[in-house]
Each structure stands twice: as C-alpha cells, then as structure tokens.
Amino acid sequence: MVEIKVLQNVLKANDAIAAENRKRFKETGVYVIDLMSSPGAGKTTLLEQTAKRLAGEIPFGVIEGDLATAADAERVAAHGVPVLQINTGKGCHLDANQIHNALQHFDLEGLQLLFIENVGNLVCPAEFDLGQQTKVLILSTPEGDDKPEKYPVMFQQCPTLVINKIDLLPYVPFDLDKVRALVRKIQPEGRILELSCSTGEGMDAWIDFLRDQVSRSVR
C-alpha cells in the first residue's frame, strides 16, 4: 500500500507542475505534442521526416528524452531544428519537472509547435502529464498486432495513433484490420494515421494533421 501512496503523491506533484508548463505553453502560443512509443518504433525518424516537410512553414522545436546519449538530439539538430536533450539516467519516462527545468534552457519564442519525444517505453510514460496539448503514440508493424490489448493504458491515453513501418507489412505478421478494430474500441473518436517514414507513404496525412492542430491552437 505504501508504494501506491507514493505513486499517487508523485503523480499529484507531477500534475501541478504539468499545469504550470501548460500555462506557459499557452502563453507562448506553442502547440505541444508528447510523442511516445516502444523503443525503435520510429519517433526520431518521424521527427526527421517532419523537419524535411515542415521546413520554412511551421517553426518547431524538439525536447528529447533518453536514458543516455545525445544521439537523437544530434539527428534532429542536423535538420536545423532547435533541440534539447534530457538524459534520464535510469528514468523510464519524462516527468513534468524535467520539462519545466528544460524550459529554462530552451527558447520557445517564435515556435508554433514543440514535440517532446519521450523515453522509448510503452508503459511508464503513459500516465505522466507533461503539460502537452495532446499525446501521439507510434506503433510499428514489427511489434505485432496484439499491442493495443496488451498495453491498454498507453492506447487509452493517446487520441492519435501513428502506425509506422507499413512498408514492412509484406514481411511481418501484422493484421492492420485487427489493430484498427482494437483501437476503435479503445478510442472510438481517435485518429489512426498509417505511414512509412522510409518510403514516405502516408506522410502527407501526418503533416496535414500537424498543420490542422497548429492552426486550431493559434485561433
């Protein structure tokens, strides 16, 4: 029982700071997406491809969360995107306080969009509010079509699901219809975007989604 109590306190403290972050984001006029997935589902690659397509149109930045290395930050920065790397050490998810501290070192001025790339983990990041406007989950086809049932909390938390690596569908056992049906049950109003960062298929719909979200938030 002690552990549960501690977790509740941690979540409560987290939510208070997340609310501050959210206020700050609103004042600055930046739309913030918490991007989550298993390790290797394609979060950073999606951001690289997004940078290529949104360059000169919607100025955006990235906060990267990883246990170790600045590898992801370097990949994103190579596309001219302002980026800040948080190393969590052994931490399995980002929390609102880490984002709050990061914002002391990251200039939001002039940005319309901010991605927070969470630690690769289909469990722990789900319930930690960072102050984002929305959460986007990436599921890649090699992970298998049973994931919505096996990791229900994450799928419940994310109104937008990107199914990535659809170019691998001929080579992996992944029933797209099954996943669509499972996700519809969990998120009846949710959005599913199917794409491949490798071939570019489906990327237009992703970019349109971002344009739409940013323009609604500016209004």
Next chain:
Amino acid sequence: MVEIKVLQNVLKANDAIAAENRKRFKETGVYVIDLMSSPGAGKTTLLEQTAKRLAGEIPFGVIEGDLATAADAERVAAHGVPVLQINTGKGCHLDANQIHNALQHFDLEGLQLLFIENVGNLVCPAEFDLGQQTKVLILSTPEGDDKPEKYPVMFQQCPTLVINKIDLLPYVPFDLDKVRALVRKIQPEGRILELSCSTGEGMDAWIDFLRDQVSRSVR
C-alpha cells in the same frame, strides 16, 4: 531525494525475496531464465519455437508477465508447455514477490527449465532480481542498431543477447557489426546469438545454448 530512498527500499525488499526464490529454484533443480525485451521483439514467439524444438527432451515451463490479457500464456500453452500468467495491471516489470506468489500456483516438480517472460520494456525490468540464474535480452532488428547505447542498463544486466528477426535485415536499417561491437564493449564476455524465429535460421545455436545451460546446472 525521497523517491530515490523509496526505490532503494523497494529494491532491497525485492532482493530478499529474490534470494528465497533462487533457493527454491536450486532445491527443485530448475534452471531459470528471465527473458526481457522491448514490446514485440519476439519473446513469446521464441518460446513457441523453443517448445517445438525441446519437446520431449527438456521439460520446461513458463511464467508470463503482461499488463493485461492471457494471450501470451495461451500461445505458449498451445504447445503443451505448462504456463502461468501474471497480469501486472499498470506494473511496468515483474518483481520477486510476484514470482514468489506465482510459485504457490505453479508446480516446478519435474521441470528442468523455467522461463520468466517479463513485461515488454527495455528499462524497468533490468534491475529487479527475480531469483533467476541468468538474464537473456532479445533485441529485434527493426528496433534499430542504436539500442545498446541508448538503453545501457538493460544491456549491462544481460550476459546473453539474442538478436531476433535477422530475416528482416534486407528491409531495415540495422548494422549488425555495429551492434556486435557496441555489445562487446558492454559485455566483453557476453554471448550474442543471431536468429530468426520466422525462418528458423540460428535457432540451433539457441537450443544448444539452452541444453548447455541446463546440463551445467544439473551437474
């Protein structure tokens, strides 16, 4: 600081129960492997393929850890393997107490080998001792070749790495030599097994590894 203290207490309590589990496993003469990976790297599929190959030779059982569903247990049980499913709810890893409780309902008698399939997570399960003899990590090629650097704790904890889905190498960006070199740095004495559960390539070496571990443990 409070959080760190709590985590240390939790780990200490966990280790005491893990020691009890380890004693129990030794007395029963069963060799226990904690099998870990990201979601969808192929833990359950590897166990299914192992069941096909070890049938009638080495009697083994499986304890499954998942947030939700008994889907993995059903897949393994279909191969005639005794299996027990633990549902962790929101829990991001198995702990020694869950295994301790599971053993009240799981007959080890006559088994020579027990797999504990942990929750799909490349972070949190790493440091929780369950009482196993060894830890095996699966990395699948679609996850990318940067994982040893980005999830160092998990790679440090596992003396044996299975690189799965090598049949997908022609279709995904994954530099096998790079991963071998990274892992050699983290685990100079470690073992790397490269295989495909789909095509069966490399499965013989995995089965030989299991035979060897079990026969050493019986001696």
